[in-house]
Amino acid sequence: MKLRQKIEEKFFLGLMIFATWFILIILAVIIYSVFEKGLKAMSWEIVSQIPKGGYYYGKGGGILNAITGSLLLASGATLVAFVIGLPVALYMNVFLVRRQRLVNLIRFLLDLVWGIPSIVYGAFGFTIMILIGLQTSLLAGIITVSLFILPIMIRSMDEILRTVPVGLMEAAYSLGANKSETAFKIFTRQTISGIITAILLSFGRAIGDAASVLFTAGYTDNLPNSLLEPVATLPLAIFFQLSSPVPEVQSRAYASALVLTLIILLASLFSRGVGKRYHKTKINF
């Protein structure tokens, strides 16, 4: 018995160590290849200019159109999803405490829509656009992407709000606070770092997705001027450049991927910094 336990322990420990290193090495290879290929093609021109005529055949210019487009689209969609998502998550955790079955049903449905592929959201967004007569535009992209990240936003905020101890809720109520005061003034403060993480997670999904913006945001070589004009996005820029037969253009795709990776990295560092600053008031139970 004892020997068997020892072998089991060794076996599973080995399995865990292997799996961990396996994942880490794959991640490292991906990041290395993005940096290695991206840095070669990287230049100031690429991040500071829009594509010139014949860009996709190897002529000059850059992907500023896609950088600004992606930033605008992802920030817009994250903002919309946050403004809708936070009240939903608070409603589930503060107002519906006595309706646990309903809350669990909502959670189940959100988890279900979380799994829907983004291309389906793209198609759905497209039908809505036809319905209200909207053309491919930044606005249509923001609407579609915000729908796509909404379940992620709500569920990740929901999970963090669930960790608020019932004693804190009792404390707020016993002072005479009503439900919305408890929700917006106590729950949000207690979970601020988790809420910021939820925002970042949604932002990451929003900026990295190509399929949902394919029909809805469109693509353009110009910088966006208004909400009603099409915008370029980084994932699509990467796609178009990679599909080019010209090797220089292909390597610019890696530069674009590097830019996208750096944006997500910066957003992550920024949110950690902000989270830490606000984390201090959090009560540790």
Add this chain to the structure above:
Amino acid sequence: MDPTYKIAIENLNVHADKHHILKEVNAGIPKNKITVVLGPSGCGKTTLLKCLNRLTDIYPELKVTGKIFIDNKNILEAGEDIYMLRQQMGLLSQRPYPLPMTIYNNIAFALRLRGVRQKREMHKQVMEYLKQANLYNEVRNRLKEPASRLSIGQQQRLCLARGLAVNPEIILADEPTSALDPISSQYIEEKFVELKNNYTIVLVTHTLRQAKRIADHVIFMYLGEIIEQGSVEQVFEDPKEEKTKQYLRGVFN
């Protein structure tokens, strides 16, 4: 309702799914006295306390029936007024739950709920309540620090200050000293004795010695029922019920 009572409980029953947690509870809590609710763990003391300011609303499984009168108003039928009614009752829980904000704002939050708006008045009152809870000297230079940095004993006193800041008439305390060091505990006890001139205090405890030290009125509970209630002399020195005698002798805990 007996006019010496601040709170009168009539035919109170609490069910949690299939369990009958409180059974036909009838009790009176005298005004401006310390009423101690005694009993072994799991006898329903905390549930009884939570019924008094309807914190039972938070728990989906609890079903409360009966009547609880506070100044002749049945709070179980208060509807939305409950948010205001809760301000009549300060709460000290088993372990302190400071709000996730600064020390100053913990009290300012309570004051704002009471309607204090003016900055000067706010500052004055925050200091006042910190002094009342004997916390002022320790925190006066760190009012802007998060309340989470205080020690547990200090946090409990902050919660007391915060509870007093809504200007209640009743203080509900659920084993408020069980997580505290002896000095903080002693302070809280002494404070209660001092506060009873102006407040009606309901204290849940399972420490007999604490009950003997500060109680005026005692309610003894066992398995969801009130076995005996009366003045501290009567319950401790001349208990009528066999269960009470056993409990006081320490037969069960």
